[in-house]
Amino acid sequence: KAGVTQTPRYLIKTRGQQVTLSCSPISGHRSVSWYQQTPGQGLQFLFEYFSETQRNKGNFPGRFSGRQFSNSRSEMNVSTLELGDSALYLCASSEGANNSPLHFGNGTRLTVT
Amino acid sequence: GEDVEQSLFLSVREGDSSVINCTYTDSSSTYLYWYKQEPGAGLQLLTYIFSNMDMKQDQRLTVLLNKKDKHLSLRIADTQTGDSAIYFCAERTDSNYQLIWGAGTKLIIKP
Numbered sequence: 001k002a003g004v005t006q007t008p009r010y011l012i013k014t015r016g017q018q019v020t021l022s023c024s025p026i027s028g029h030r031s032v033s034w035y036q037q038t039p040g041q042g043l044q045f046l047f048e049y050f051s052e053t054q055r056n057k058g059n060f061p062g063r064f065s066g067r068q069f070s071n072s073r074s075e076m077n078v079s080t081l082e083l084g085d086s087a088l089y090l091c092a093s094s095e096g097a098n099n100s101p102l103h104f105g106n107g108t109r110l111t112v113t
Numbered sequence: 114g115e116d117v118e119q120s121l122f123l124s125v126r127e128g129d130s131s132v133i134n135c136t137y138t139d140s141s142s143t144y145l146y147w148y149k150q151e152p153g154a155g156l157q158l159l160t161y162i163f164s165n166m167d168m169k170q171d172q173r174l175t176v177l178l179n180k181k182d183k184h185l186s187l188r189i190a191d192t193q194t195g196d197s198a199i200y201f202c203a204e205r206t207d208s209n210y211q212l213i214w215g216a217g218t219k220l221i222i223k224p
Contacts (some may be wrong), residue, residue: 004155006155033211042214042217043201043210045211048211056211058211066215088154090156091158095214098205099143099144099163099205100142101144101146101161102146102156102158102212103157103158104148104155104157104158105155105158106153106154106155107154107155
């Protein structure tokens with residue numbers, strides 16, 4: 001099975017712009033979670049989607065949003081980018097049950113200048 | 114609140130065993146996970162253990178769980194240079210579907 005695929009791998013944006021990141025989960029996985037990873041804050045949970053519905057949400061401002069499509073692919077959008085949004089954004093998929101481990105993609109490195 | 118703690122660094126000699134430790138606070142944990150992150154990559158699931166188990170072994174990896182002390186460890190036998198990475202432990206609990214993550218332990222291999 002192919003693993004979790006995230007595109008693009010790298011992005012450079014300017015403060016105030018918006019950005020959309022994409023994630024294709026492992027085939028058959030219905031849950032997709034998004035994380036932000038920075039050296040100072042570690043892994044921070046953004047949100048989780050299951051069967052096209054947001055099931056859980058972390059403590060991020062409304063500028064961060066996401067969605068999931070019927071084929072389980074997910075997108076994450078950040079509007080009005082700030083310098084502090086520079087981070088590695090990780091997507092993880094799972095089968096969705098409570099005991100299902102997360103499988104991560106290689107992430108999208110976002111740099112905001 | 115719920116918390117997972119790990120040491121930030123561990124330095125071992127090539128060929129020795131590495132033991133990475135993790136402590137957690139929530140006694141309602143169900144599953145505990147170990148992930149490995151190499152530079153520039155995402156997190157790779159190494160192994161996980163159900164909370165009613167004491168030990169799990171998978172080739173060079175041994176996971177030990179002491180539920181009474183809320184202590185989890187990952188032992189890597191015969192540590193190689195390819196084991197250089199950051200190792201994260203994570204806890205899933207009954208009360209919180211989302212994983213609670215440690216800050217990660219950077220494993221440094223000395224020749």
